[in-house]
Structure formats: structure tokens, C-alpha cells
Amino acid sequence: MIRSVITGTGSALPAHRVSNAELAKRVDTSDDWIVERTGIRFRHIASPDETTGTLATDASRAALAAAGIEAQAIDLIVLATATPDQTFPATATKVQAALGIDDCVAFDVAAVCSGFLYAVQVADSMLRSGAAKRALVIGAETFSRLLDWEDRTTCVLFGDGAGAIVLEAQDSADDGGRGILASKLHADGRHNELLYVDGGPSTTGTVGKLRMKGREVFRHAVVNLAAVMEESLGLAGLTSADVDWVVPHQANARILDATARKLGLPAEKVVMTVDRHANTSAASVPLALDAAVRDGRIKAGHVIVLEAMGGGFTWGAAVVRF
Template identity: 65%
Template sequence: MTMFRSVVSGCGSYLPEKVITNKQMEDIVDTTDEWIIERTGIRQRHIAADDELTSDLAIKAAQRALEDAKISAKDIDLIVLATSTPDQTFPSTATRVQAALGMETGAAFDVQAVCSGFIYALATADNFIRAGQAKNALVIGAETFSRILDWEDRTTCVLFGDGAGAIVLSAEVGEGTNQDRGVLSSHLHSDGRYNDMLYVDGGVSSTKSAGYLRMKGKEVFRHAVVNLANVVKEALSFNNFTADDVNMVIPHQANKRILDATIRKLKISPEKVAVTVQKHANTSAASIPLALDEVVKANRIAKGDIVVLEAMGGGFTWGACLIRW
């Protein structure tokens, strides 16, 4: 049975120029370089300039993805932008990107699933393409998490950074089998009972302010390893693959210990896992496309490879996408 598949035709990313190393963090909050590395694997993070908005980061990543795909913004039918740190309460940050790119038709909107946001955005765009409602879609993850950090809370402020990544999805006809190129399946989950494990203590309706990020790290770690391993297994089983079939895993870059524990649980070789958390820290919805762009530019993925994307974020939300490159 023939069907439309969403093939990744371009990747791009952008990181703000300002970098704060762990040593510099020692001057900001009561912490040490050794403590941060041992518990997270993070060595530095990029921080947006005062006049740099989430949309600015997203626009630059999108432009690079379009250039990589060798198409123009006029060829894009849809923008789905994942962010928890939008420029404004409304309109969506995606529409600001749309205007900046010169895209005058189609649709643009945001999705919000925190660190799982890019997986949710990718699944959404994929379904538009499968339904024949879009031929080319921009999927973006962009964050300025530095704006919602409590810089006096050493348990959270050392973990996060700013950045953006984007991909272009293009429709291609497939046979409806696991041999097709493109997104083979997406698997999304959430459980709102765990709101207080990872959240921001503000909001338009509650405090009329943005608030600050709060997290119970040990509980998040425990749930993350279980949920991420299970959703990857779900994606593999759905497509009749095993862990041995996987060529590359692009995980959400939250914490090196979470990455290591999840991969051990899945019994996947560490050489098949993209790790960029040491350079970018946790950039929430931007972390997967940032890591993906780095891996693609390093030629670590070949045509026909099986690539798994996975993430978990506040909510809790979690999910995975399985792609044949």
C-alpha cells in the first residue's frame, strides 16, 4: 500500500555566541566544575544575548535547514515550532519565524511539551504530510531557557542552556513497509500526575509572571530512564526491529547519566549514541535537533540507517520517533 512518508531533507542549528563554562558558573552560584561534570557531564552552555529572542534563534536554525535542503521558504507549507520559552504569550513564535522567512502561505504554530517538544512537533508535522496536507514542513525546536532559570538555585541553573535546531521534512511516496525512507512511526505519551516533579512556578493565569524552573532531580532521573527505554522499545517493536537494527540514537540531551543508564537498559552500543550535552547543556526542545545536526554534519548517519529520536520532559511528557534515513 503506497503512502506519503516524511523524509528529512535538511538540517540546521544555531547556538548563541555567549558561552558560560562550569568554571564561570563557580562565580555565579555555589558549585564546582567537578561537581557539575560528575553529575551531569555538562562542561559549558550557550546563553542568548539580552536582545536575542527565541524567534531569533529559531530563524537562524530554520534558514540553515532550508539551505541544507536546497529549497526556499516559499516551498514550505507548514511550520511547527516546539518551545516552552516563546517570545510572547501570543501570537505564536512560529508565526514570527514565518514572517521573517518570507513565507506568506500555509500555516505556522507552536507546540509545548517542554523537553519532548521536538518529538511532538515532528509527530505533528509527519501526520500533516501523511494526510497529504503538506509537502514540505519546517520542524523547529528553539529555547531561551536562561530566561526562566533561578540563578541562585545551583541544582537547576547549571543544567540548562539556549539554542535552536530545525529540520525540513519532505513528502516522498513509500510502500508502507519498514523499508521505506522517512519517519516510520512516532509514539507520544504524557502523565499529568507528575506535574510537581518538573515545572515552572509561574504563568499567565496563575501568577501573571513567567516564573522559574523547579525540579526534583532524583525523581525525574528515575522516571526518565524507565520511560525513555520503554518508548524506544515500543517504537522498535511497532516496526519489527530490535536494538541491533539501530544505527544511531539521538536522545534528548538532559544529563549524561540519564543517557548512559537508558542505553544500558536498551543494550545499545554507546558508539551509536549522539552525545552533545557536554557542549550545549540541556536546551530542552532544541536539544534533539541540535544533536541531530551535529551528527549529520559529521557524516555519522548514512542513507538507509535506522535512527531513533527520544525525549522526556515536564508534564511528564515523553516520546520517540523512528526514522529510516
Template identity: 60%
Template sequence: MTQSTDQLIMPPMPWRSVFLGSGAMTPSRIVTNVELETMMDTSDAWIQERTGIAQRAIAGPLETTASLGAEAARRALANASVSPDAIDLIICATATPDRTFPATAALIQADLGIPVAIAFDVQAVCSGFVYAMSVADAMLASGQAKTALVIGAETFSRILDWSDRTTAVLFGDGAGAMVLGAVASAQAGSRGVLAHALRADGRQADLLYVDGGPSQGGRIGKLKMQGQAVFRHAVGNISEAISACCEKAGVKVSDIDWFVPHQANRRILDGVARRMGLDDHKVVTTVHQHGNTSAASVPLAFEVARQDGRICDGDLVLLEAMGGGFTWGASLIRL
């Protein structure tokens, strides 16, 4: 009988991925709901009641996914007190790359002056950062790399139909990054990345997608979403992944100090927290100030809570996300 990936028993790895530092970057231009009222048939009250979003940052003409990602990474390196020369793995999670190729991770590598390293992108839309964390963790734990930059960066404003109030009001631009390092398992103690639970269901692709691409029409395309259908899948899918992740790590949901979810919609955040029995004060919520920044939303929210002193060394932090594909998943880390 075939075992699922959650049931496979793996031998202990000689290395463990540990958190070293983090950083974030958002564009300077802030677009409020009141400004959107002048652009489309909507209102601040309508947007906040349905999504919890009050504003979002929008990239300027000279800002790109790579430039935002590079600045977030630069800040993460400074926070970690790690030199760019020490980085030998760069993974950028993005659905809005600067170019079809080369990878945005390689452009960030060049911007930061990092010498030859492994550099590639992960495309799992809003779940991209959680997916990228899992890949980086596996490569560090197996000895393929020693120090990794994991970045989530997006410029979703470039793929929005600004005449569609059901989608245009939801998204924003930004980037977040973490530095992870490989530490001998015997020396890591309780620190480090503990578990992941990743999922995908391509049968639901038509519920959230972009109607274009190099191989299909040769154009960028615009974001399309069936919001109610996405909402119906989201709470159940995310809750299952959280339970699976905690079970793999041997911890209870009640043990979690901070829950850092993908910032898609306040009602989804509240629904997952209620289903999992998470106290409201443990949920990091930034959707009101950033909107949905896709792969950037989890590291952006994490950095807000770290900067304001909520997330501290030793805390048990759960990251989760769900995005187009569908893709979804959760990661658990002890700082």
C-alpha cells in the same frame, strides 16, 4: 474494549514523510562551569561528575527563541535545497516562546519571508521536538501539507533561578530544525519517518515545572525541579517508549544505527543505553557542550552528528526525549 493508540491498525497512507535537511543555531556566548563558579556555590568538578555538562550557550539581549529558531530553519532550508516559498507547514516546539501569542512559529514564518502557511507551536517541554515530529508526520502523510519545517527552539536561560545551583547549571539556549517532505509511499522505499510512541503523565507535574504563567499569577516564573525524582522516572519511561516505537516499526533495537536522545544528563543517557542494550558508539552525546536545551536538544544533537559525518543517508535513527508534564516519547526515521 478500548485499544491504545499503539494497538490501533491504521490504513496505509498515500504519502510518507522523508527527511530533506537539517540545521542548528546556538548563541555565541559560551558560559563554562568555571564561570559559573564565580556566580554560585558550585564547581566544574561537581557539575561534570553529576551531569556531564562542561559548558552551555546563553542567548544575548537581542537573541530570542524566534531569532534562534529562524536561523536554524534558514540553515535547514539551505541544507535541504528547499526554497522558503515551498514550505506550507511550520511547527515550532518551545516552552519559552517570545510572546504569549502569536505563536513563535508565526514569528519565524515572518522572519523567513514564508508566504501564507500553517504555523503553530507545540508545548511539550523537552519532548516538544519529538511531539512536533509526530504532528508534522501525520499532516504530511495525510496530504494536509507537502513540505514542513519542524523546529525546536528555547531560551531557558530566561526562566532559570541563577541562585539555584541544582537547576541553573543544567540548561542552555539554542535551536535545531529539520525539513520534512511528503513523498509518495510507493516511491519512498525504505526512507522516511517510520513510527512514533508518545506518552504523558500529568500526575507528575510538580516534579518539573515553572512556577508562573498568564493564568496563574500573571508572571513568567522560574523553573523548579526535583532532580532525583525526575531521574527515577526517566530511564524506565524512555526505555518503554523506545521499545514501543521499535515494535510499531517492526525493527529491533539492535538495528538502530544512531540513538539521538534528549541531552538532559549524561547519567540518564548512559542508563537508557544500558537498559536498551545500545552500544556506546551509537549514542550521540552533546550534553557536555550544550547542556539541556529542552526542545532544541534533540535536533541540535542530530545536527552535530550529521555535520561531523556520523549520521548519513540510509541510516536508521532513533530520537527520544522526556520533559516536564511529564511528557516523553520516541520517533524512528530512516534517512
């Protein structure tokens, strides 16, 4: 039995950290308003010389160091992002070049906040099929480039950053071994108007700005995330009682609390970094995962559930024995 095992995690954040109080100097908002509705206290905003590609490269280097391998050992890079450095080529190829990897498969995945889960399942499938041996799976965003800073309801919610994992195909002697146990993805394009960017190369020729109907997104998120987590646990032959940690997309503290309650999980089992990172889209799950691994909460053998929902709508979950 071949399983895709996480052997290293890493993350990177822009140097500039912005508090709610600082944001209130340029936007009609307040620290109390933001914290009460979202749980967010800080976010990192990329400077002009910090891009999705540079953040992804830094996160990848940290993950490679944690895995104890050289970049040349990687033969697959899957990078999830909604904010690529260029329309083409894929930002994954820029990471490949920056890491000094002579030749590998490298491409981007676009599923917004669910992008990292989509990238994980794609990489897992390729590793289990024998198409690759070791993969870098990255979620990286400079979402601040898409924000309308005149829209107080959305611009306070997002930040920039990157997270990465090293996945390695390993033989597993039994079902109790480490690795990705199950994953499940969904999409429903009928809800495009609830969360989208009003631009694109083939429609307006511009990048556009993020638009969101927050209440409707909240309602869909709680229902969809709880359902896909139960679905993926069922595929793995497990229940919520077997879960050591949930590592969710960090969109809103209220969504995280509501999802945990719907599953009957105690809040202390949910990794939460939204207070310091805000919503970093495809980067949020690997950023939270790396934080919990490095502070010692997530340990070898723990069963963790990764989950996310984003524009499209897209959503998914993966069950991993770490």
C-alpha cells in the same frame, strides 16, 4: 505509501558560550561537581537581542539550505518551545515572517523537553494526510530566561539554542524506504510537581522560574525512555539491533548511559552533545541530530531513534530511516 522524509537539518546557538568555570564565579558550584553529575562542560546563553524566534529562524535557514529549497516551498511550520517570544502570537508565525513566507500553516507546540518529538508527530500526520507537502519542524528555547540563578542544582543544567529539520512528503515504494517509520507519544500529568515552572499568565501573571526534583525525574526518565523506544521500534517492526544511532534528549549524561544500558545498546551508538550544549529542552534533539549529520556520523539509510522526556511528564520517541 506516503512517508515524511528528513531532507535537511540545521541548528543555531547563541554567540555567548559559558564554561563551568565561568559559571562557578556567580554560582556556588565547580567544574568537577557539574561534570561528575551531569557531563556538562559548556552551555550557550542568549543575549538580550537573541530570542527563541531569532534562534529558530537561523536554525531554519540552515535546514532549508541543507535541503536545497527556498523558504517559499514550506507550507507548514511547527515550532516546539516552552519559552515563546510572546504569550501570543505563536513564535512560529514570527519565524514565518522572518523567512519571508507569504502564507502557510504556522503554530507552536508546548511539551517542554519532549516538544520536538510532539512537533515531529504532528507534522508527520499532516504531511501523510496531504494537509501539507513540506514542513519546517523546529525546537527552540531560551531556557536561561526561566532559571533561578540562586538555585545551584538547576541553573547549571540548562542552555539556549535551536534546531530544525525540513520534512517532505514523499512516495515510498516499499518498507525499506526513507522517512519516519513510527512514533509514539505519552503524557502523565500526575507528576507536575517534579518538574515545572512556578508561574503562568492565568495563575500568577508572571513567567516564573524552573523547579525540579532531580532524583525523581532521573528515575522516571530511564524507565520511560527505554520503554517508549522499545515501543516505537516495535511499531516499526524493528529491534534495538537494527538501530544505527540513538539521538536522545540531552538532559544528563548519566540518563543517556543508563537508558542505553537498559536497551542493551553500546554507548558509541548514542549521540551525545550535552557536554557542549547542556539541556536545551525542546531544542536538544534537533541540535544533536544536526551535529551528528554534519560531522558525518549519521548517513543516508541509517536507522535512527529520536527520544525525549520532559515536564508534564511528557515523553516520546520516533524511528526514522535517514
